[in-house]
Amino acid sequence: MALLEINKLSVEFGSAAHPFRAVSNVDLSVDAGDIVGVVGESGSGKSVTMLALMGLIDAPGRVTADALNFDGKPLLNMKPAQKRQIVGRDISMIFQDALTSLNPAYTVGFQLIETLRQHTPLRGDALKQRALELLELVEIPDAKSRLNAYPHQLSGGMSQRVMIAIAIACNPKLLIADEPTTALDVTVQQQIMELLLNLQKSQGMGLILITHDLAVVAEVAQHVVVMYAGEVVEKSPVTEIFDRPRHPYTQALLASIPEHSKGAERLHTLPGVVPGQYDRPSGCLLSPRCPYVQDRCRTEHPDLYPAGAAVARCFYALDDAGRPTHV
Template sequence: MALLEIKNLSVEFGSAANPFRAVSNVSLTVDAGEIVGIVGESGSGKSVTMLALMGLIDAPGRVTADALTFDGKDLLGMKARDKRKIIGSDISMIFQDALSSLNPAYTVGFQLMETLKQHTSLRGDALKKRALELLELVEIPDAPSRLSAFPHQLSGGMSQRVMIAMAIACNPRFLIADEPTTALDVTVQAQIMELLVNLQKSQGMGLVLITHDLAVVSEVAQRVVVMYAGEVVEQSPIPTIFDTPRHPYTQALLSSIPEHSKGASRLNTLPGVVPGQFDRPAGCLLSPRCPYVQARCRTDHPQLTPAHNAQARCFYALDDAGKPVYG
């Protein structure tokens, strides 16, 4: 049984009479000890999907799903009091932009200990000792002095390590890392990813890595979920997705990597923009931008279906040579 199972999760904003569906019928499973990468350009619904799982979509946002289970427990039907015992403890999240996620008015130690107070029985010296252990676990130098430091006194890399320490404070079984290396320099990015993967392996966590960095995904994940305009357009194991992408959008993402355009006069790009609330196509959401578009694509909406050794939301999924199969 999968550690996490999501079936047909949708998130809507706006009025009930004129809703905007930011996430549409997303299904996803993650096993214990597995790393799943979620990729896609900004606005594709990656973060909103995971925020919905965490129960962090506030009104007027509306979340629906056919199933939302963690370790066999029904998160949809669970009482709020019981759900709070799981969220932040068994399920945890590293949010984007550590500097804005940490409270500037409180010290690092206070914020770490606040997390521990909510989900453990530790108090007093034991609480401070555990907070110090967490800072040492995420390899923050001179950890004792950092307990009394405020967020503005930390570098971007240290702030990110503090966020990781807060996320793993209660030994979660499932961790969401939302762009964990945003705004960090390349050297620090590598250190943070190495730290995350080491923690994931040592504690056997299921890990969802939300990122724009396909190179990182190729190195650490076992499976990739590609999202576009609020939908999953492809799911595939690694390295299959990099060798033989089945959806035109995935192909376009990969071709935009500089390493894939060596010798070309210009970097490959996909024309157009992601459809918004008022310009969503009737058929395939990629149809206005797709180089392989056919008449059917403009009128019918494709479903996520098996395509060779992957799943793709395309009527004419690409073959091993990267060409659409018409028929």
């Protein structure tokens, strides 16, 4: 049984009369100890999906799903008090901008100990001891004095380490990392990613890694989910997706990696932007930007169809040579 099982998760905003679907029928599963990479452009619904999973979508946002099971327990209609015992302990999340994700009014120690006090029976000196251990675990130098530091006294990389320490404080079964290195200096990005992956391995956590960085995904993930305009467009084992992308969008994403365009003068790009609330095309959401678009694509909305070892949301999924399979 999968650790996390999401089935047809949708998130809608706006009024009931004019709803906007930010996330539509997303299926996702994560096995214990697995790393799943979720990639896609800004605005493709990656973060919203994860916030919905954490129960952090507020009214007027509406979350619906056929199933949203974590560790065998249905999260969707769980009472808030019950859910709070899981969120922060068994599922935890780190965010893109660590500097603003820590409360400026409290010390690092306070914010770390707060989580421990909420979810563990530790009290008194044991709390402080554990907090110190955690800071050392995320390789913060001079951890003891950092306990009394305020967030504004930390660098971006240091803040993200603190966020990671908070997230792994209660040995979670699943860690969601929402673009954990995007806001950091390039030199620090690598260190943080390595730390994250080492911890994932040593703690045996499941990890959902949301990122723009396909290279990282290629290195570490077992499965890749590609999202576009609130939908999953391709799900594939990592061994497959880089050599044999099945969805035209995935192909375009891969072509836009600088390493893939050796010799070419300009980086390959997909013209246009992700459709927003008012310009959703009927039919396939990629149809206005797709280089292989057919008449059918403009009128009919495709489901996820098996294509090789993957599933892809395309009527004419690409073959092994990267050409659309026209009927």
